[in-house]
Amino acid sequence: MLVGVVGGGQLGRMLALAGIPHGHRFRFLDPDPACPASAVGDVVCGAYDDPAALERFASGLDAATFEFENVPAATIDALSALVPTAPGSRSLGVAQDRIAEKQFFRSCGIRVQAFEAVSTEADLAAACGRVGTPAVLKSRRMGYDGKGQSVVRSVRDLADAWRAVGGVPCIYEAFVDFSCEVSMIAVRARDGDVRTWALSMNEHRGGILHRTVAPAPRLPAHVVEEADRAMRTAIEALGHVGVLAIEFFVTPDGLVANEMAPRVHNSAHWTIDGAVTSQFENHVRAVCDEPLGSTDLRGASGMVNLVGSMPDRADLLSVPGARLHDYGKSPRPGRKLGHVNVCAPDERVRDAQLRVLEELVARAAAPVRAR
Amino acid sequence: MLVGVVGGGQLGRMLALAGIPHGHRFRFLDPDPACPASAVGDVVCGAYDDPAALERFASGLDAATFEFENVPAATIDALSALVPTAPGSRSLGVAQDRIAEKQFFRSCGIRVQAFEAVSTEADLAAACGRVGTPAVLKSRRMGYDGKGQSVVRSVRDLADAWRAVGGVPCIYEAFVDFSCEVSMIAVRARDGDVRTWALSMNEHRGGILHRTVAPAPRLPAHVVEEADRAMRTAIEALGHVGVLAIEFFVTPDGLVANEMAPRVHNSAHWTIDGAVTSQFENHVRAVCDEPLGSTDLRGASGMVNLVGSMPDRADLLSVPGARLHDYGKSPRPGRKLGHVNVCAPDERVRDAQLRVLEELVARAAAPVRAR
Numbered sequence: 045m046l047v048g049v050v051g052g053g054q055l056g057r058m059l060a061l062a063g064i065p066h067g068h069r070f071r072f073l074d075p076d077p078a079c080p081a082s083a084v085g086d087v088v089c090g091a092y093d094d095p096a097a098l099e100r101f102a103s104g105l106d107a108a109t110f111e112f113e114n115v116p117a118a119t120i121d122a123l124s125a126l127v128p129t130a131p132g133s134r135s136l137g138v139a140q141d142r143i144a145e146k147q148f149f150r151s152c153g154i155r156v157q158a159f160e161a162v163s164t165e166a167d168l169a170a171a172c173g174r175v176g177t178p179a180v181l182k183s184r185r186m187g188y189d190g191k192g193q194s195v196v197r198s199v200r201d202l203a204d205a206w207r208a209v210g211g212v213p214c215i216y217e218a219f220v221d222f223s224c225e226v227s228m229i230a231v232r233a234r235d236g237d238v239r240t241w242a243l244s245m246n247e248h249r250g251g252i253l254h255r256t257v258a259p260a261p262r263l264p265a266h267v268v269e270e271a272d273r274a275m276r277t278a279i280e281a282l283g284h285v286g287v288l289a290i291e292f293f294v295t296p297d298g299l300v301a302n303e304m305a306p307r308v309h310n311s312a313h314w315t316i317d318g319a320v321t322s323q324f325e326n327h328v329r330a331v332c333d334e335p336l337g338s339t340d341l342r343g344a345s346g347m348v349n350l351v352g353s354m355p356d357r358a359d360l361l362s363v364p365g366a367r368l369h370d371y372g373k374s375p376r377p378g379r380k381l382g383h384v385n386v387c388a389p390d391e392r393v394r395d396a397q398l399r400v401l402e403e404l405v406a407r408a409a410a411p412v413r414a415r
Numbered sequence: 416m417l418v419g420v421v422g423g424g425q426l427g428r429m430l431a432l433a434g435i436p437h438g439h440r441f442r443f444l445d446p447d448p449a450c451p452a453s454a455v456g457d458v459v460c461g462a463y464d465d466p467a468a469l470e471r472f473a474s475g476l477d478a479a480t481f482e483f484e485n486v487p488a489a490t491i492d493a494l495s496a497l498v499p500t501a502p503g504s505r506s507l508g509v510a511q512d513r514i515a516e517k518q519f520f521r522s523c524g525i526r527v528q529a530f531e532a533v534s535t536e537a538d539l540a541a542a543c544g545r546v547g548t549p550a551v552l553k554s555r556r557m558g559y560d561g562k563g564q565s566v567v568r569s570v571r572d573l574a575d576a577w578r579a580v581g582g583v584p585c586i587y588e589a590f591v592d593f594s595c596e597v598s599m600i601a602v603r604a605r606d607g608d609v610r611t612w613a614l615s616m617n618e619h620r621g622g623i624l625h626r627t628v629a630p631a632p633r634l635p636a637h638v639v640e641e642a643d644r645a646m647r648t649a650i651e652a653l654g655h656v657g658v659l660a661i662e663f664f665v666t667p668d669g670l671v672a673n674e675m676a677p678r679v680h681n682s683a684h685w686t687i688d689g690a691v692t693s694q695f696e697n698h699v700r701a702v703c704d705e706p707l708g709s710t711d712l713r714g715a716s717g718m719v720n721l722v723g724s725m726p727d728r729a730d731l732l733s734v735p736g737a738r739l740h741d742y743g744k745s746p747r748p749g750r751k752l753g754h755v756n757v758c759a760p761d762e763r764v765r766d767a768q769l770r771v772l773e774e775l776v777a778r779a780a781a782p783v784r785a786r
Contacts, residue, residue, distance in 0.1 A: 064432060083440050083441075320736060335729055371438070372438045
């Protein structure tokens with residue numbers, strides 16, 4: 045099959061690396077002809093809302109998908125009219141609007157924190173009165189990796205927060221008192237078959253995912269089951285086809301859903317080396333209407349993101365068991381340049397490998413001292 | 416790095432699939448613009464002995480290698496003058512000439528069967544007198560997958576055999592009475608670091624590899640050690656950089672070397688899913704002067720080749736643990752179209768998975784009966 049992917053970033057690149065061994069070929073729609081995915085397929089160069097580029101992109105495709113949820117819904121609707129496209133616009137619509145997302149979770153019986161929709165500065169004051177502080181003000185749309193967010197610690201922060209998010213429609217969310225963040229990743233086929241991977245435990249730094257371990261350690265079985273059940277309810281309710289990710293906060297009262305992504309997700313990059321079938325391969329299988337593959341674990345897995353600057357490559361590659369995934373991007377502060385996976389026989393070995401990798405990452409990030 | 420590969424077949428394709436996650440990009444020299452590797456890099460279209468095509472191919476490369484041993488030695492010499500190229504022409508020269516290969520094995524203290532060089536029909540009669548029958552007459556150069564070979568069961572076959580090989584310079588080899596065939600695959604880095612993978616056991620059908628299992632079952636430890644020792648002696652003697660494969664016959668007297676390949680090899684395709692680092696990735700690491708990765712096993716591995724016709728894809732993908740590698744080629748009798756790997760917790764599970772896969776392969780190969 046010729047598979048089209050809207051977006052040619054690292055997620056598109058890893059989808060192609062997983063799908064090419066199945067005999068598929070890939071084409072990407074991206075404004076940048078030298079995007080990371082250009083190493084593994086043709087790039088139709090154009091804006092995501094350019095109808096002529098979209099037509100060139102769609103011509104001759106057997107199936108299509110997208111690699112990020114901020115693609116215009118109109119683009120996916122137009123694409124769906126030309127070629128079988130998954131996930132559908134329902135999943136995309138819910139994920140693009142933080143209010144719709146929270147309401148969707150509630151409709152599935154999944155707990156969310158207190159929140160209010162905010163369209164004006166007066167709304168914000170009212171929301172703060174009802175929800176209280178501390179809280180976070182986030183743009184309803186187009187936010188990722190901590191962008192478009194502002195923390196409200198007291199009513200005195202409201203004016204600054206409103207300016208910081210640029211006065212766009214927002215969501216005002218109560219802070220959640222959580223012990224850790226986990227994510228559940230699943231894939232659903234066109235025939236309704238659903239598979240979940242082991243629950244992942246995530247650590248963020250500066251609003252960007254720093255590291256993930258799987259299976260999530262030191263969690264009672266009922267929490268893992270709760271995440272699995274919530275995911276299965278949500279993915280069915282959406283009629284989703286492909287990979288879906290839901291991030292949860294772990295609280296003393298159980299899980300609180302934070303957000304979802306209707307696509308392959310950074311917190312499941314470990315599945316490339318740590319699961320029998322990776323999230324990328326199973327997403328391609330679902331999009332191409334192939335049977336899903338086993339999501340069984342291959343060991344105790346971990347992932348460290350390479351953000352902003354690349355550690356020394358020879359050092360990284362010399363860490364026993366380290367699996368490098370370099371996206372081929374030029375370094376820039378806050379930019380995800382790659383990740384390193386480990387998959388070890390047990391948690392102790394995995395944690396030792398991760399410590400070495402995190403040390404290398406920290407060294408690359410540290411400014412060079414004057415002597 | 417921009418890595419050049421002479422040849423754009425499935426081996427080049429799998430080299431790129433392993434090297435792109437390290438941030439490398441790939442370019443191929445191949446007469447066919449739609450070759451299997453065209454899905455994962457640019458193709459410079461040209462004959463392997465076309466100096467203009469070679470110059471276009473070499474321009475801007477950071478490192479180069481080849482995916483098959485029948486590339487003209489002059490091409491590799493010319494390429495080496497322009498860009499760091501591995502393996503070197505010494506490995507290529509030995510592998511291209513069956514007489515030089517046998518003499519090389521002997522010089523390393525590695526046992527080979529009785530053989531004679533044959534340049535004329537009179538040589539053939541003399542060789543037959545000294546070596547005896549049964550034997551095989553093979554062209555000295557450009558042979559693979561059983562092509563350019565003829566079996567000599569008695570002196571009466573000599574004239575037919577000479578015609579069958581086309582009267583080119585040949586090697587006359589005594590039959591070996593062997594219980595099975597194994598192959599040892601290793602990689603050597605520029606700094607001399609050598610890693611070997613678990614010994615593979617191979618079954619051929621019609622002169623083409625049918626299946627491999629690793630580690631090779633039911634072999635005494637001293638045979639495995641003998642193969643490892645022979646490989647280490649040979650790879651050092653060649654000063655080889657990259658992956659080297661040696662096929663051995665297992666006989667009551669120990670191992671007899673059959674042939675070598677100075678490249679990634681079909682009998683180690685299982686390493687993609689069954690080893691921490693695959694032969695393809697370690698070959699790229701060696702060529703790009705990166706530290707080698709662990710060759711440790713991830714379980715009991717097996718591989719079945721898909722030759723001539725493709726089994727039903729959904730059936731293949733539904734076999735638990737099956738890992739499909741489809742080269743994207745159009746079917747043709749005797750053509751390697753792909754392979755399927757399995758990597759199981761133990762041999763019993765592995766063998767059960769292989770049996771299902773072999774049944775699917777046999778069904779695809781069987782002619783449809785008239786009703």
